[in-house]
């Protein structure tokens with residue numbers, strides 16, 4: 001672990017729903033925290049699944065990411081420790097759903113998260129932003145604030161559909177708000193090698209993202225789907241499981257550059 005390295009900020013994004021964004025955010029963050037890195041999960045999905053997934057009940061707090069984005073509440077005031085070492089969360093609540101509308105009238109509406117994260121610069125080794133399944137202002141805020149984009153791709157039919165649109169938004173943000181932004185990691189999720197479709201999708205993704213595709217793949221496993229309802233990352237819920245091992249391997253791959 002290196003104190004001097006600048007914080008890596010990953011926007012975990014894919015406007016396709018249910019591809020493993022939240023599962024990857026939670027599990028990878030927890031795995032990195034377990035490796036000794038200080039990690040902040042920023043929950044930008046009104047559903048708040050990343051928040052509950054790390055065992056935090058956002059309803060007990062007065063303020064959430066909604067207030068950071070709209071009411072200038074400092075990010076440090078909403079960051080909460082989790083029950084897990086080195087792992088912190090900036091919770092989302094349902095009112096985030098209104099942000100998309102309400103932000104449109106706000107000055108520097110695309111840069112609200114970027115400004116907020118500047119205030120915790122140096123406090124964390126990694127920040128993972130769990131994006132909602134859309135390419136609206138919330139996701140744009142994540143892209144403007146991020147150093148990197150991580151795209152989970154579910155190995156199924158139409159997996160690559162939409163990635164062109166995603167790339168177009170990334171290009172726009174890169175040109176106008178965040179010059180060094182790029183899709184730097186693509187992760188295959190719900191990988192099932194017995195399924196020929198999985199292998200076809202993997203090949204196709206490799207062709208489009210030869211450099212970006214992570215060599216660690218995340219298997220389809222029911223334990224990963226079960227963990228959130230216990231408010232535990234897979235690395236605590238079932239550390240010996242295939243899913244936990246995969247995310248630890250991914251954490252090692254990511255932190256080794």
Ligand SMILES: Nc1ncnc2c1ncn2[C@@H]1O[C@H](COP(=O)(O)OP(=O)(O)OP(=O)(O)O)[C@@H](O)[C@H]1O
Pocket residue numbers: 016017018019020021022023024045049131132133189190191218219220221222224225226243
């Ligand atoms: N590797 C996996 N194996 C089995 N089930 C998984 C795996 N990854 C995720 N799931 C399950 O698939 C569903 C969708 O995953 P997840 O919520 O992480 O996707 P998402 O992209 O965040 O969805 P949304 O777009 O709705 O935010 C969840 O029920 C989750 O538990």
Ligand SMILES: [Mg+2]
Pocket residue numbers: 021022023045049130131132
């Ligand atoms: Mg999600």
